[in-house]
Amino acid sequence: GQQLNQSPQSMFIQEGEDVSMNCTSSSIFNTWLWYKQDPGEGPVLLIALYKAGELTSNGRLTAQFGITRKDSFLNISASIPSDVGIYFCAGPHYGGSQGNLIFGKGTKLSVKP
Amino acid sequence: KAGVTQTPRYLIKTRGQQVTLSCSPISGHRSVSWYQQTPGQGLQFLFEYFSETQRNKGNFPGRFSGRQFSNSRSEMNVSTLELGDSALYLCASSSTGGSYEQYFGPGTRLTVT
Numbered sequence: 001g002q003q004l005n006q007s008p009q010s011m012f013i014q015e016g017e018d019v020s021m022n023c024t025s026s027s028i029f030n031t032w033l034w035y036k037q038d039p040g041e042g043p044v045l046l047i048a049l050y051k052a053g054e055l056t057s058n059g060r061l062t063a064q065f066g067i068t069r070k071d072s073f074l075n076i077s078a079s080i081p082s083d084v085g086i087y088f089c090a091g092p093h094y095g096g097s098q099g100n101l102i103f104g105k106g107t108k109l110s111v112k113p
Numbered sequence: 114k115a116g117v118t119q120t121p122r123y124l125i126k127t128r129g130q131q132v133t134l135s136c137s138p139i140s141g142h143r144s145v146s147w148y149q150q151t152p153g154q155g156l157q158f159l160f161e162y163f164s165e166t167q168r169n170k171g172n173f174p175g176r177f178s179g180r181q182f183s184n185s186r187s188e189m190n191v192s193t194l195e196l197g198d199s200a201l202y203l204c205a206s207s208s209t210g211g212s213y214e215q216y217f218g219p220g221t222r223l224t225v226t
Binding site for chain 1: 117144145146161162163168169203205207213215220
């Protein structure tokens with residue numbers, strides 16, 4: 001079945017650093033969504049991508065819809081402590097309805113000790 | 114606009130009991146989806162309701178059921194609880210226009226003992 005693979009699984013950030021993560025699939029997706037989840041809370045939608053090659057920004061966050069439609073990338077520039085959390089990519093399940101999303105397992109961002 | 118609300122936030126139940134969780138979507142949203150989130154399996158789609166009809170169902174046993182009311186509020190029910198049902202249950206709503214962008218509530222943390 002469809003799967004979304006996120007990498008890295010976890011990473012440590014130091015304030016001010018740029019962060020990159022990606023999401024890949026063996027299937028084509030027509031929409032990519034990026035969410036952030038803080039402990040004890042539900043995921044919050046960060047960016048939605050609808051077109052291959054599209055580059056979209058939301059403040060210090062920039063996401064790209066891969067040309068092959070099988071991957072997407074999320075970059076965070078000049079990270080700050082509140083960027084800590086788990087970042088998920090998601091896309092609509094093939095043949096599924098509007099409300100049926102598949103999620104990656106997440107990239108966990110932590111602060112460097 | 115108020116966000117998605119879920120009640121209760123925390124619940125402790127005993128194996129064999131049943132539980133009902135409630136979700137109120139963003140005003141004007143008619144699509145409501147439910148997800149189960151566990152450390153091992155991540156976020157998994159349970160079902161989606163639209164205009165009081167189940168539009169899609171994930172790969173979960175029949176013990177998991179749901180419904181939607183005419184005001185778009187939704188409930189999900191889990192009968193004969195098992196230890197493995199312990200999870201964060203998330204509700205998400207989407208606008209009527211067919212967008213894949215889903216907005217999540219804070220979740221209900223269910224612990225089965």
